[in-house]
Amino acid sequence: MAAGGGRTPSEELHKRRTAAVSRGVSNMLTSYVDHGSGATFTDVDGREWLDFGSGIAVTSVGHAAPRVVEAVRAQVERFAHTCFMVAPYESYVAVCEQLNELTPGTHDKRSALFNSGAEAVENAVKIARHYTGRPAVVVFDHAYHGRTNLTMALTAKNMPYKHRFGPFAGEVYRVPMSYPLRDGGLLGSVAAAQAIDMIEKQVGASNVAAVLIEPIQGEGGFVVPAPGFLPALSAWATQAGAVFIADEIQTGFCRTGDWFACSHESVVPDLITTAKGIAGGLPLAAVTGRAEIMDAVHPGGLGGTYGGNPVACAAALASIETMREEDLNAAARRVESVMVPRLRVLAARHAAIADVRGRGAMLAVELNHPGTLTPHPELAAAVAKACHEAGLLVLTCGTYGNVFRFLPPLVISDEQLGAGLDIIDAAFTEATAR
Structure with missing residues (x-):
């Protein structure tokens, strides 16, 4: 149906969008x-x-998932915000309990909630640096970890994510990813050995706070590393005293046919970052990990005004219930x-x-x-x-x-x-x- 001036409703909205929204925010569809x-x-x-x-x-x-819609409606009618750091509420605790149960490994875990994937990654790096007392973070070719200053440094691709936004955070070191189509089909163990050799020679094992990797790369091209690559890196990080961080922001919550992609090779990360599929469309993110690492940060060192918003937590609990009930x-x-x-x-x-x-x-x-x-x-x-x-x-x-x-x-x-x-x-x- 045409709007004023013979334009369709979408064309009319796009005219308004062009006049009101920054050009730097692009749209795929009109x-x-x-x-x-x-x-x-x-x-x-x-x-x-x-x-x-x-x-x-x-x-x-799914869009407008029934459990999510009902949970959000009910929560908004009760209260929409208090800030968990000021006046806590049960749903934040319940989401953390679910994350501690669902993420790989049977060890004692703790979680902290944030707003976006980039926030989760940035906080995971903060936690790893605090726990180890080391500065260096190792990331991989083709990686994508977000659009904040630190996560742009962690991200590989220049355009559109990094172009002319620097200078970026320091002590970030990039090594080759296992990319079977483009590395000649190297065995995962061989590709990992090459990456580890570069870390040891160019960074130094004793300087590494964290090895950060997407188990399947997202924005970088859905790159699936060769079998053995992730386990070898995880084992090396443990031996080196570094924190192994799995960025499961795109791969998590049933997306790859398991709750988390690490589980396909029985990899148990020290820390795992989640967002995207966690809350049925509402903004929520988390860092979950070993209790001794997560609890190493001093009280007040983690948080944020909106992190773990009660409406988003209600949506997350309903989403997880849907994932369980509908397998x-x-x-x-x-x-x-x-x-x-x-x-x-x-x-x-x-x-x-x-x-x-x-x-x-x-x-x-x-x-x-x-x-x-x-x-x-x-x-x-x-x-x-x-x-x-x-x-x-x-x-x-x-x-x-x-x-x-x-x-x-x-x-x-x-x-x-x-x-x-x-x-x-x-x-x-x-x-x-x-």
Whole structure:
């Protein structure tokens, strides 16, 4: 339906957005969302979209998940904020109890709640430095950890995340990631040995406060390290007296077919950062870890005005209940079982698809110029555009902008998955025919 001047409601909103919102905040779509349910949302023009992005792995329990909606409504009617550091409340404690139970390892744990993934990572680094008394933080090629000053330093990619925003925080050291498509298929143990050798020679083991890694890299391209890479790094960190931090902000809460991606190789991190899928769309994040590390920080050393907001905590408890009751770990594995065979058939037909990878409902294809390792970001953009034109929301990522990624809500049906895959198939055919 057209708005004033013959514009659609989305076009009218986009005009207002251009006049009111900073240019530095970009939009992938120019359609504006009105409401959503499960794996779909409807824009203000009345067009329904199939969602293969989940707000970047946030709405894992689906849009307007019933338990989440009811929990949020009930909490808002009681109270919306007191600041846990001033006047505490039970739901913050309950979320921490759930995190301590669900995260890998049976050791005694503690948690602290924050607002965003970047905040969680920044606080994990603070905790590790405080506990060890050391300055250096080791991160990896293609990593993404956030947009604050420290987390920009931890992030690898310049544009758009770091460009002209420096100088950045110091004592951050980058080493090679296991990237099977691009490192010649090195065994995980060999790739880890190379990274460890660089740490020991260029940083010094006794200087390392933390080794920080995404078990499957997110924004950097859904890079799945070769088996053995994570366990070797974790073992080295323990031997060196460093804190091993798993950034599970995108991989956590059933996304990869287990509660956390570390569990696929039985890796037990010292600290684990979470956000995104934890609270059904509300802003909440956490650091969970070994009690002796988390409790090493002096009282008052951690916190924030909004951290662990009661409405977000209510949403988190309802999201976790949904994950348990609906067995969304199994749902993520089902997504993989449906999508991966279709993506491999697609790869057999399109030579530009150099790799099909991922785990659970965190899947991707990497696009290169056929027969080479030269990235093909133009094709990724063209396929995404064709999908959007057909009503399927998809995302791209990767250091080179050449990775097409899929993060559907875990409540998606097989029929919806099939419909989305049909659109992707047609989009590749259209984009490669141009």
